[in-house]
Amino acid sequence: MFDQLEDLVQKFEDIGEMISDPMVIADQDRWQKLMKEHSDLRPIVEKYKEYKDTLAAIEDALMMLEDKLDDDFRELVKEELSENKKRVEPLENEIKLLLLPKDPNDEKNVIVEIRGGAGGDEAALFAADLYRMYNRYAERQKWKTELMEVNESGIGGFKEVIFMIKGQGVYSKLKYESGVHRVQRIPSTESGGRIHTSTVTVAILPEAEEVDVELNMNDVRIDVFRASGNGGQCVNTTDSAVRATHVPTGLVVSCQDEKSQLKNKEKALKVLRARLYDMEQAKQHAEMAAEKKSQVGTGDRSERIRTYNFPQGRVTDHRVGLTLHRLDTILDGDLEEIVDTLTTVDQTEKLKLVTNE
Incomplete structure (x- = not known):
């Protein structure tokens, strides 16, 4: 690990010199890539420097204790030595976390799909609540x-x-949101005041570029039709809505949000490409050995991951046993604590796997 860290420090310094080179700056594409790489390396390099400084301080303190010191100063050195020794293991773990392989999708945009499940109208209403939550x-x-x-x-x-x-x-923040979200509340149409349980499925798909997945248009059937809306609203008089069918897999995507047929086609193909990419990713994950999978993962679509209990004002994430009694703020988009907890647990599980190898 330390050889790897020394190599990263050298690489960080080399890139630092390169991004100051006028010839490199003139090539903006290359300069921006180097700047991003330099920025990505900085946390690891700085944490490693802190680790080395701590080890050096321990060594200095041990050498000082071999000399004749007055009692007060000796106690001060011992106290500093004890504090630095306590910092070593946490710093090592932080470095190991920083060295974990990054998810290649983490920096991608996402396509979010929310669908009402069991519960009919109540599930559809909660799907709208989740849509607002993610927008907030x-x-x-x-x-x-x-x-x-x-x-x-x-x-x-x-x-x-x-x-x-x-x-x-x-994607790095929202990838743990895929799965079944369960809501427990009294529907407005329920005269008896009984609590109903409904479900909504959420899928978080990383946006797929053309380099990520090859979409052969010969495999795609495009159908156009007239868009429709509730109560006669948003009804177009032209065939602007688009349905894209990927014949080999049977995947179907319809888009009618735009008035332009071309824009609807672009959106449909973007969603289709993301679904195909997600299918390929799921296939790769399924082929991994069970012990290689993290406990949190990126969310099985059929897995119940979270419950939103309105009578008790609580939200429970079942994967990590986290319960928060602030349903209103969470539905208003305050997801930071949930996201941070899921990320920490996932990284810890991955760290255990690396440590045990």
Whole structure:
């Protein structure tokens, strides 16, 4: 590990010199890539320097204790030595975490698919609540959202809604949201005051570029049709809605949010490409040995990951046993504590695997 760290320090210093070179600066594409690499290496290099400084301080303290010191100064040195010894193991673990292989999708934008499951209208209403929650979270993170497709239930809910979130590190924050979200509350239509349980499925798909997945248009059937809306609203008089079918897999994506057929086609193909990429990723994950998988993972679509209990005002994430009694703020987009906990647990599990190898 230490040889690797020394190599990274040298690489960091070399890149630091390169990004100051006028010839490199003139090539903006290369300069930006080097700047990103330099930025990515900085946390590891700085943590390693802190680790080496701590070891040096321990060595200095041990040497000082071999000399004749007055009692007060000796106690001061011993106290400093004890504090630095306590820092060594945590620093080693932090370095190991920083050295863990990065998820190649972490910096990607995402396509979010939310669908009402068991519970009919109540599930559709909660799907709309989750859509708002992720939009509010995106606003807090200074991310941008773009609606791709929506299928309304007619009472303010969504049978299905697909949208894109663009920004820095979106997938790294939201990748643990895939799965079944369960809601327990008294529906407004329930006269008896009984609590109903409904479910909504969420899928977080990393945006797939053309280099990530090869989409042969000979395998795609494009159908156009007239867009429709609830109560006669948003009804177009032209065939602007698009349905894209990937014949080999049977995947079907429809988009009618835009008035332009071309824009709807672009959105449909973007979602289709993301689903194909996700299928390939899922296949690769399934082929991994069971012991290689982290405990948190990126969310099985059929796995119940979280419960939102309205009568008790609590949210429970079942994967990590986290319960928070602030349902309102979470549904208003305050997901930071949940995201941080899931990330920490996932990294810890991966660290255990690396340590045991």
